[in-house]
Amino acid sequence: MPFTTVAEHKTEHLSVLSADGSFDASVAPDISKEKLLEMYTVMTRIRVFDERAIKLQRQGRLGTYPQILGQEATQCVPALCLEPKDWILPTYRGQGSYFARGMQMRYSLMYWGGDDRGVQYPKENNDLMFSIPVGAHMTQAMGLAWGEKLKGTKNVAVCWIGDGASSKGDFHEAMTFAGVHKLPLIMFIENNGWAISLSRKEQCAAETLAQKGHGYGAHSIQVDGNDPLAVYKVVSEAVARGRAGEGPTVIEALTYRISNHTTADDASRYRSNEEVEEWKKKDPLDRFRKHLLKTGILDDAGIETIQKEAEEYVVGEVKAYEAFDKPNPLNMFANNSEKAPWHVIEQRAELEEILKEKQIRNEIPELPAAEGRFP
């Protein structure tokens, strides 16, 4: 018996926008002018926020911070393809996805400023707190998609992961379940080229990360992640498939982490400046701006207004962040369980006593009232 082919898989790539902002109308998404303006406005705000956050970190007004620069489209555009009741599970770098869904930037600053009152998303949203341990949220996203399917809703779950996370066993487990149960899960791989110091090539020997999806019976596609139109198209289609009960999609979005991994990292130790400069030419915001100007959706004055408004908005959010009282250390005891056990009640009382001792000795200033639910 000869060898026979039992399965063949092809992995396609989609790019709509060129570097100069011109586009291929044959593959362009059906998208309203309002949506385009919303995308550009949010991406601009994310860029301004990111620049501001880095300055705050350097001035000691923020802790270690993972920079977004260059990944505005991959963070913002998928979020804008969704309804509030769809689930989003961004990465720790993915503050932009929360912003696109209405989270006030002050709460992101609070979290990265080391304050547990941070990351507060709008009540009507199904946004989930990101996982700091890489990739632990993949199986959770699968479970969310499963739950929505069991409940009979049309809601989908979008899980952002990095190229690094696609190496974790969690990816395999999440996609195996999602494929078998035809779950409305969108595994959105933000391939930004680097997992701290490990390049994409050293991370996985496959030509694409998108093709991993074929192994689980998922629809799989690669997209230019710095091309907002292409990202919008593939994510919208994946969402439609999910809502129609046609199962999961793996999307690999090619983008680039222009900055260091975090403010604690020095990327010059492991990658060339030439590579970074090459990717800067593909900047998602620049390309999108050129496109909007070329198609007459915006003019120079309109661009300037959006930029100015974004700057004012971010300045306002930074002010709001810095206007919060310092947290009362007792806050840490709130919301740990529905009913606090005896030892935790004792420990909270002990901390209260310690705080009083420290106040008497002038080691700490007067504290605001404790917040949160206890016991």
Added chain:
Amino acid sequence: MKNLLQGINEGLKQAMEADERVILLGEDIGKNGGVFRVTDGLQKTFGPKRVYDTPLAELGIAGAAVGLALTGLRPVAEIQFSGFSPPILDQVICHFGRMRNRTGGRNTLPLVIRLPQGGLIHAPEHHSEAPEAYYCHTTGIKVVMPSTPEDAKGLMIAAIEDPDPVIYFEPKRLYRLIKGEVPAEKYSTPLGKCRIAREGTDCTVITWGAMVHTSLKAAQELEKDGISIEIVDLRTLTPIDIEGVIASVKKTGRAVVAHEAPNTGSWAAEVSSLVHERAFDALKAPVERVGSWDIRQPLFKTEHFYIPDAHRVVRGVNKTLSRVGAVR
């Protein structure tokens, strides 16, 4: 003078020079020299065939270490932060400590897992945990944690040369904070032996890692009130140096266990239990534990009210000293 991080680096380097079977693997440990730079320069010195940058998969790293060790190599694997180490427990619990026994002694695992441990470095969430109890509870493995540059080097060499799996916790707050003399030659600090970090007479504080230095600070505070504490730096958490610990407690008659993890189910609970079992007659008061609260570790703005500071160690010592009723 070298810092603790340099002590570890030198230990790794000399162990690699002495034995070509020693190889390093982990995320970002090669070109980048590790996110803390613990392995800085080692890939340059020994080449990419001895120092591997792995894909991002902690459980994969731990399983690979098992396989590599079974082939006769001596892998030293880094998990970037102990907060990211829960996935490796599958290999640690189900295989590390069991391989020798269930193969009748035929297959052994001379491997080391390096785990940066502890908080108060102003880091994001999951970068500050003290999960040593999860490991200490596992049979068949050893767990060590240095608190000085000299021990950092000596314990690393001893861990690599040990024929069984060793979990090597690195108190990352001390990496650059603590400096000390480090002998230039290759030496090993024996596993299973504690160190008296400070001599005293009124109470023994049993501790490890960064809390040794917090306890030293507490000792200065207590001295002002005429109280003299002896500080035992465990160095090896398991197997514990039972003779060394009990000798100190018998001398002072009181004990406090100070550590960074929450008290419930902690390694401090085990130490306290051992002291009660083996030095009960010498105790003038029950053993106190000074640990973090039994709640989720908060972000860094209030972390210093979660992990015990010197003041909390002082309170713990004073509590044992004030147990008048317990004096026999």
